[in-house]
Amino acid sequence: MSYGTTFPLWRAAAGDAWQAYTRHPFVEAMRDGTLPRAAFLRYLVQDYLFLVHFSRAWALAVTKAETLDEMRACAATVHGLLDQEMQLHVETCAAEGIPEADLFAAREAPQNIAYTRYVLDAGHSGDLLDLLAALAPCVLGYGEIGARLSAEAEHPAYADWIATYAGADYQRSCREVGALIDAAVARRLGTVPETSPRWPRLCARFDMATRLEADFWGMGLAE
Numbered sequence: 001m002s003y004g005t006t007f008p009l010w011r012a013a014a015g016d017a018w019q020a021y022t023r024h025p026f027v028e029a030m031r032d033g034t035l036p037r038a039a040f041l042r043y044l045v046q047d048y049l050f051l052v053h054f055s056r057a058w059a060l061a062v063t064k065a066e067t068l069d070e071m072r073a074c075a076a077t078v079h080g081l082l083d084q085e086m087q088l089h090v091e092t093c094a095a096e097g098i099p100e101a102d103l104f105a106a107r108e109a110p111q112n113i114a115y116t117r118y119v120l121d122a123g124h125s126g127d128l129l130d131l132l133a134a135l136a137p138c139v140l141g142y143g144e145i146g147a148r149l150s151a152e153a154e155h156p157a158y159a160d161w162i163a164t165y166a167g168a169d170y171q172r173s174c175r176e177v178g179a180l181i182d183a184a185v186a187r188r189l190g191t192v193p194e195t196s197p198r199w200p201r202l203c204a205r206f207d208m209a210t211r212l213e214a215d216f217w218g219m220g221l222a223e
């Protein structure tokens with residue numbers, strides 16, 4: 001999946017870290033159905049909390065925007081996270097006897113704190129581009145993983161999860177976020193952004209967020 005022109009450049013710059021994230025053993029175990037349910041639920045509870053902070057980060061992006069179009073795109077992502085994506089977590093956990101109040105009150109894992117606060121700090125200390133570079137691996141990586149698993153899954157155990165990220169709503173959000181990133185980059189860095197002195201730092205932000213994604217999967221696998 002390309003989701004615009006900037007994402008493939010950032011993804012290529014991240015090199016092997018991107019494969020380590022999108023083909024992590026946790027992902028492959030969802031693909032072949034061998035992922036233990038306890039590991040999935042541990043991940044899903046943490047991911048609910050992750051999405052709470054991620055929504056805060058996208059809300060911060062609204063305040064960092066310079067145009068109404070940027071504000072609308074960031075606000076639409078906040079809506080998608082709070083009112084669509086989190087339903088997967090709430091409904092799956094409810095079916096396992098875990099009410100939403102328990103999700104909200106769960107204790108955050110260190111890997112979760114490291115990732116979400118890194119992203120929030122990227123936004124607080126930088127501008128919209130710093131924040132978008134740190135947000136991109138999350139949104140677009142799951143789009144890529146969902147699309148691949150929907151074609152390659154060998155077992156139905158995680159079909160609901162896969163359907164959420166392969167689904168039309170999530171894939172549309174990925175294309176919109178890709179377009180937001182391309183327009184924000186062009187507005188601030190011009191048409192050849194790779195030559196900007198800011199480019200290496202944006203690639204470094206994307207790379208760090210990618211590594212924190214892999215650590216997040218690892219947290220799910222840890223006993």
Ligand SMILES: Cc1ncc(CN)c(N)n1
Nearest residue numbers: 047050051138139142216
């Ligand atoms: C850790 C993580 N990264 C990405 C996504 C997809 N929004 C997610 N739900 N959780």
